[in-house]
Amino acid sequence: MRTNRGSARTRLLLAATLVAATLAATGSPSQADQDIRTAAGQSVTVDKVKEIAGETGESLAQVTQLLREDASMRLDAKGRLYHADRVAKASATSSAPVVAASPDHPLADTFKLHSRRGSKKVIYLDFTGERVCDTEWNRGGLLGLGALPCGTYAGYDVDGRAGFSNAERALVQEVWARVAEDYAPFDVDVTTERPAAWRINRSSASDTYFGVHGVVSSSTTARDRTCGGPGCAGVAYVGIFDEPRTDGQRIFWAFPEELGNQPRRLADVLSHEAGHTLNLLHDGNTTAEYDQGHGIWAPLMGASDRALTQWSRGEYQGANNRQDDLSVIATNGARYKADDHSSRLSSGTRLNPSSTRSGVIGRSADVDVFRLRTRCRGTVNVAVRNVRFGPNLDIRLRIYNSRGRLVTTRNPTSSSSGMAGGLDASFRGIRPVGTTYLVIDGVGARDPRTTGYSGYGSLGRYGVRYTSSCGRRW
Ligand SMILES: [Zn+2]
Incomplete structure (x- = not known):
């Protein structure tokens, strides 16, 4: 097919x-x-x-409108669509000091991170500088920007010194984790480790190993020649992810200095540019080519300068793009991953006391069930937690008794502005002897048109754990 x-x-x-x-x-x-x-x-x-309409699943009228209104949409000399994404550089977040969080992984493993090792599809995040020759970027023709000279372009560099300090490695880990979370529903390996070229290139339609290569660069030459100068934060060809014989277009670029080197914003640009390669167009509105979102929420294919950035299907007010991001990604090269935990109470995953199990809410309608056992009546503490960096999942936890009846629901209201709080869920209460079911899914909050978001893009990885003096192993 x-x-x-x-x-x-x-x-x-x-x-x-x-x-x-x-x-x-x-x-x-x-x-x-x-x-x-x-x-x-x-x-x-x-x-x-x-x-373009045929490939992106948009209507002719919608593509026409986007082309007329969205100045980031360009065609190269051969008529191939790409996006050169501009940002408002003066935003408060881009001038803030860059703070490296403590890393999740050993610093020595920073350039060996994989979100889904073994997947045949890859999004390679390249922070270490890259020699770029014989690509479409080197062939020029982009709106008179001039061809990118064959050469080596500097990588991510926050401190202005050669090599990667411990702080820079920690920042790389955070950026990777955030992008990995955005692509958690899909069968694609987001990695910082350079794959063999054949794992990125696609020689023919029967070649099942392919992907894209995101070059994070501090080079102003690369920025000017590929993206059009200061204020340009990223650039990518549209829809080439699964297109055979497009190897010269598989590099996309991100320019972190345009983002104040902030890891959150850099991650959003990388997810956004990779999204373009998967055929996604911009989530704008009646007055702006990039929708700014509202409250804590923003669409990844919009300006996405907020705490909770998710894939979108244009449910916010004034949306000019109804692309179903998730289904477009899944049908353009990065298929949905297989479901990991059953949605049926009877076949829920067994949970032992004090041991964490992880899972992914991978579809808007995905529900994951876990079972725990207690050997006496007593207090049970259940915690369902998001990943540390850039969660997209607003967790709802429902507790069912051994007869399959709903006991209680835990869904703290997420914050309405600023940082994204209230996304995790927990339960503390008395449970009788026997089996208790934990039902986990992703939900929305408030009104997706104006102040909140729906459950559509509320997806991602979580860890679930319980403790109880009555806890019993299976
Ligand atoms: Zn864009």
């Missing part, structure tokens, strides 16, 4: 390129009259707009 679709898309691409080439040669006025003038000042044929 993928093969057919892939070749159909390739044919479309070729057809569109031919149309563009023919137009350039003949200057056909009738066709040119129908061309769309983009916000970036380019002329795009109707056929090309149709092709």
Whole structure:
């Protein structure tokens, strides 16, 4: 199925390129009259707009509107769509000092991190500098920016000194963890360890190992030539993740100095650019190409400068993009991972006292069930906790008794502004002898149009644990 679709898309691409080439040669006025003038000042044929609509699952009208209003959407000399993402540099967060949190992993393992080791799909986050030659970036043609010279471009550098200090390693770990959390629902390995080239490139539609390569760079030359100068935070080709023979476009860029080197914002840009490679377009609104979100929430494909950034399907007020981010990602190269815990009480995962089990709420409707046993009547403490960095999951915990009846629900209200509090859930109460069921899922809060978010993007990794003096092993 993928093969057919892939070749159909390739044919479309070729057809569109031919149309563009023919137009350039003949200057056909009738066709040119129908061309769309983009916000970036380019002329795009109707056929090309149709092709973008077909690949992204957007309507023709919606793509036309996006092209007319979103200046970050550009076409290269060969008519391929990319996004050059600008940020408001003067935001308060980008001028704040960069603070490295204590790392989760040994510092020596910083460049060996894997979110899903063994997956055939990869998002390689490259912080250490990269030699970039023979890519589309080196071939130029991007809105007159000039070709990127073949050469080595510096990596992530917060302190201005060569190599990676302990603080810089801790920052890399945090950025990786945040991006890994955004892609936790999918069968893709977010890694800081350089994969072999064949694991990133896709030679043909039958090649099942592929992915993208995000270069984090402090180089102003790279920023200027690929992205268009100061204020440009990231740039990526659209939809190439699963497209065979697009190896020259598999590098996407992030420029952390435009983000004050802040790990949270850098992670959001990396997830956003990788999202473009998976065919996602911007979540804007009637007045802005990047929606700013509200309260603690913002869409990853918008400006995403808030504490809780999630994938979106345009449920906020004024949304100009109804793309179902999750399903677009899952059908453009990074499929949903398999479910890890049953949603049925009878087949819930057994939980032993004082030992943590982890899981992923991987779909909007995913529910995970755990079972615990008590050998006497007594107090039980249950804690369901998110990952430390950049959780997307607002946890609801429901307690069911041995007969399958709901006893109580724990769903603390998440904060309405500032930091994202109230995402975890816990229970403390008396339980009789026997089995108790813990039912975990992801939920929304408040009104997704104006002050909150729905359960749609409330997904991610969690750990669950219980303690009780009556706890009994299975
Ligand atoms: Zn973008």
